[in-house]
Amino acid sequence: MTAAAAATADGAAAAARARTAGGGAGPAGAAAAAAASADDDPFLAVAVPPLPRQLSAKVQHAIISADSQLSERLSEQLGLPRPLILELMRFGAVHYCPVMPKAGPNTPMTPEQLAAASAARAGAMARWGPAPKLQVPRRAMEDAPATAGGYARVHLQPKRFPAAHTTDWRRRVLHQGPDCVVVDKPPGVQVSPTVDNVLESVPACTAAALGLPLDSLAGLHRLDAGTSGVVVLGRGGLAFARWWCGLLEARSGGGGSGGGGSSKSGGKSGGGSESGGGSESGGGSESGGRSGGRGPKAGNEAATARAAEAARAVEAAAEAAAATGGAPLRKVYRAATLSPPPLGRMVHHALVGTRRPGEPAHTLMLAVPVEGSAYCELEVVQVKPIALTGAAAEEFGPSAFESDIRLVTGRTHQIRAQLAASGCIVIGDLLYEAVSARAAHEAAAGERAAHEAAASGRGGGGGGADAAASSAAAGDGGGGTAGGEAGAAAAAAASAEAATAAAEAKCGFAVGSAATAWSRAAQADPLRAIGLQAHRLAVYDPERRLGDGAPAAADLGPGWVEFEAGVPWWRA
Structure with missing residues (x-):
């Protein structure tokens, strides 16, 4: 300038x-x-x-x-x-x-x-x-x-991020290397700039705190605006960005890279993509933006060399994965919920990017695979009761459960959606609270319709298998008269209505027929902090590409470095 x-x-x-x-x-x-x-x-x-x-x-x-x-x-x-x-x-x-x-x-x-x-x-x-x-x-x-x-x-009216101005960004820096900066992202800001606001993005705020040019840093992966935790920012070196994206691809087998999304490896490592969202563990994780890209044009020796370098980076990352007995990049997330999720593996099948006009994009988790679904797996490693503090305690009560979660796959909103599907909604997550409430509403409506149809069929002389199925659903053991069965169906319908009402009350707004009604509260506060943190990031880096001074991960062996976020906001 x-x-x-x-x-x-x-x-x-x-x-x-x-x-x-x-x-x-x-x-x-x-x-x-x-x-x-x-x-x-x-x-x-x-x-x-x-x-x-x-x-x-x-x-x-x-x-x-x-x-x-x-x-x-x-x-x-x-x-x-x-x-x-x-x-x-x-x-x-x-x-x-x-x-x-x-x-x-x-x-x-x-x-x-x-x-x-x-x-x-x-x-x-x-x-x-x-x-x-x-x-x-x-x-x-x-x-x-x-x-x-x-x-x-x-x-004329850019999307604003108040948390960008209330954060001590210098204290959030975990590591500075020649090709990267590692930062502990607060909730309420985005890694990627929006189409109308670069100034309040994580890379720009970090650069300002370090006295660097505004465009000198760019996110190599993402977290949702409401999610906090460890983020790696590139300083503009294409070789480093390709190496990083190779790690992500090796970790995910070429699929989703991170806690939250389909991984489109690459990364415009010196600038910042114009995305309004996306994330790891909290959203669609484009693991970097645009550093990969199309194949080189014929005769372009520089582009050919870069493509070869990218291929070598992916190959080296795969070799590193084999040498370490697993992925060369490991992430542990920390989630706060009001009910404890079960320990061990959690498997679902995700429909990613589900939306109708007027709705926010979200991920639906299913128990069985369907056409277009993606396999999702995570592991709940540890669950412990905790005391909430500050604003978290005021809104959610004095206590909650905190889980350490290891991602096996990486899909958009994976942790949020899987925990919600298991009845353990992340605190503050209005979107998946609404998704859960809508699912309860639709399930209750389906159950009510089935009972009403069964009762109507028996009232007209129906019986046989239909009667047995209705009896099992109503829980009466298969006996009783048609009148008794109809009464059981009515009771089940009333119970379903009560469940729907309870879900809608918990959600804070009515789940109506309008496309946006179920998600209105979530869309009203997209920057709201949620109880999800990218807590630890371990990288197999025997060549010290991350730079000297990166903290060693003693429990993982030689060549490993590890970055850890601070105390999460719900306990700070």
Whole structure:
């Protein structure tokens, strides 16, 4: 960043903070800011610290009308203060490309707007050429020249992460190596930047704490926003990123890598992907972003060499796995629940990424495999009673159970979904509490319908196998009159209704027929802390790729290093 750009950015930040001061700091000022309308003061969207409530997404699009500085042109065309545009750039909420992308068939534009967009696109292509990469909007973190016919997308109200401003990030750093930084992630922030906010992601916050450039770190795997624990960040070295992804692939046999997701190995190790979520153990774990990628083009010697290096890294990781009698990367998660899960292996079959319009993506755990399901296995190694403290004790009571869990496979939301399917919901996990409540509702409704059908059949003279099945379901041992059987069915239906009501009461909202009703509470607070921590990460690293000073794992033998998260938030 040039001195002038730095001064401009600093001035923009100062302007934003001055506008959000509200006449004084503290709760009163925060309450006043929260009560104000972002329409009246658009700087509230980038307030530091953030408002105590999320603002809804608000995006504006612009076809650049003339050559100019990007901030100047957007300020004029969108009618917004230039300092606000600069602050949105600092957050990573502005995207720009020099050639207007081709409008899709469903683009909501009038014929006049489509004609103007086509003309702008033609002019820009005549100037810059038709290269597809020039038509892909990229994050504009600093002000720069923009040219006529270009396109900009501005996220006026970025998704905010208050925990980014209340965390002592320097104390969260567990290890610094030449190619990586290992950090103990707090709940309430994301590893990957969102499409509208780089500044409050784990890599950016860690880089700022260490005095590094904003884009110098990137997540090599993920945890959900509400999950805490050990995360490895890459410093930009492709060789290290490929080695790490090779470990993940060797650990999972090429499948899911981590506690929480389908592992798409790779990782744009110097930048950060624009994903809004995803995770290990808590969410979809893309174990790195974009460091792997497509095969090299013919004649590209550098790309061929990188591909060969990646293959060697995977092969070396597989050899390491064989040498250690297992995976070269081992993870133990710690979960807090109000009821104790059973010790030992837990096996389910997952339908990953289940969703209908208006619903959040979630994982359904089934007892038997079906088409499209994925095998899931974890091992509950230890369960012990604990005393909750602070906010956890206030919400969930004085005590809970804490489990150490070893993942055998890695699927999206695996630990959360498997524990919920076993009746042991992770504390604070509104999503899988809702999934569990909906499952209870649907099971009760199915049981009620079956009993009603059985009772109706016997009332009309039915019998035989149907009567025996209904009798077994009602628990009457197979005897009794038709009237008695009907009474048992009615009692079972009443019991099912009571179970549904209890599940809905526990869930905190009604499970209705609308697609979003069952998950409304979970969607209202996506940054809520949950009782799940990536507690320990052990890596077989005889070549010391993680760097000197990485703590040795004495109980695993030579060549192993291990990182351990601090006391989890529910006991802190």
